[in-house]
Amino acid sequence: EPEVTQTPSHQVTQMGQEVILRCVPISNHLYFYWYRQILGQKVEFLVSFYNNEISEKSEIFDDQFSVERPDGSNFTLKIRSTKLEDSAMYFCASSLRRNNQETQYFGPGTRLLVL
Amino acid sequence: GENVEQHPSTLSVQEGDSAVIKCTYSDSASNYFPWYKQELGKGPQLIIDIRSNVGEKKDQRIAVTLNKTAKHFSLHITETQPEDSAVYFCAASILAYSGGGADGLTFGKGTHLIIQP
Numbered sequence: 001e002p003e004v005t006q007t008p009s010h011q012v013t014q015m016g017q018e019v020i021l022r023c024v025p026i027s028n029h030l031y032f033y034w035y036r037q038i039l040g041q042k043v044e045f046l047v048s049f050y051n052n053e054i055s056e057k058s059e060i061f062d063d064q065f066s067v068e069r070p071d072g073s074n075f076t077l078k079i080r081s082t083k084l085e086d087s088a089m090y091f092c093a094s095s096l097r098r099n100n101q102e103t104q105y106f107g108p109g110t111r112l113l114v115l
Numbered sequence: 116g117e118n119v120e121q122h123p124s125t126l127s128v129q130e131g132d133s134a135v136i137k138c139t140y141s142d143s144a145s146n147y148f149p150w151y152k153q154e155l156g157k158g159p160q161l162i163i164d165i166r167s168n169v170g171e172k173k174d175q176r177i178a179v180t181l182n183k184t185a186k187h188f189s190l191h192i193t194e195t196q197p198e199d200s201a202v203y204f205c206a207a208s209i210l211a212y213s214g215g216g217a218d219g220l221t222f223g224k225g226t227h228l229i230i231q232p
Contacts, residue, residue: 004158033219043151043159043204045219056219091158102147102210104220106158 002026004107006092012113013082021077021110023092032075033093033104034067036060043091049075082114117142119207121223129231134195136226138205139187145207148181148188149220153202162203163190166210192228200230 005024013019025032034046047057047067054067066078075094079086089111093104118141128134140148146167151159165172165179165188172179176195181188192199206220 035219042224043206043220043222045221048219058219097210103149103161103164106151106160108156108158 004092004094004105006090006107006110008110009108010111010113012115015084015114016081019079019082019112021079021090021092021112023075023077023094023107024073025075025092025094026096026105027073029094029096029105031055031095031097031104032067032069033095034077035091035093035106036088037091037109038088046077079112082112084114087112087114117145117207117209117221119205119221119223121205121226123226124224125227125229127229127231128195130195130197132195134190134192134199134228136190136203136205136228137187138189138207138223139185140207140221141186142207142209143183143186144209145221147208147210147218148179149206150177150179150190151204151206151222153204153225155201159204195228195230197230197232200228202227 007022032049035043037043045058047061048055064080068076089109091109092107095104121138149164152162153159163177163179165181176193178191202225204225205223208218208220
């Protein structure tokens with residue numbers, strides 16, 4: 001069964017450094033998402049992406065964040081200058097959104113720790 | 116924006132009994148309500164979803180009910196088994212069927228379901 005993959009599984013970085021989290025969505029999907037989950041808390045929506053542009057973003061997704069689909073398979077989340085409070089699990093998701101296929105399939109996540 | 120409340124935060128039931136988790140939402144425009152199961156160290160996995168044009172949906176031991184008037188929806192798991200132990204999240208979103216857009220899910224805070232053997 002096709003699945004969303006994410007790399008790396010874990011990332012440790014120093015405050016102020018840039019990080020890039022990578023995702024490979026399911027191949028025929030058209031809609032892409034990033035979510036984060038701070039330890040012990042709920043999953044929070046960051047941004048959605050469709051047709052090579054941001055479709056929707058939350059208040060969390062400020063100027064420090066950016067997303068890109070550099071080629072036909074990867075979908076990346078960049079944090080320009082990490083802060084301690086960026087430490088969280090980051091999930092990528094994708095969906096097809098055709099023929100009533102709305103399900104968002106989540107990847108296994110990248111655990112980001114900012115020191 | 117949308118706000119989803121979920122109760123209880125922890126639910127412990129005996130194996131074989133039923134479990135019910137309840138959620139309410141605030142935005143009457145929300146029309147899509149998925150439930151996700153998250154096991155330790157893994158991403159959320161969809162277990163069942165419901166759209167606002169139906170009131171109930173069932174898939175084997177799992178069912179979801181939706182009350183649009185009251186803006187609440189519930190997950191029902193019958194004949195619980197040890198492998199049902201996990202954190203369950205409800206979510207809500209607005210699907211734009213006219214095309215375009217990619218709507219993010221608003222999640223509840225999660226319910227830690229513990230199945231006692």
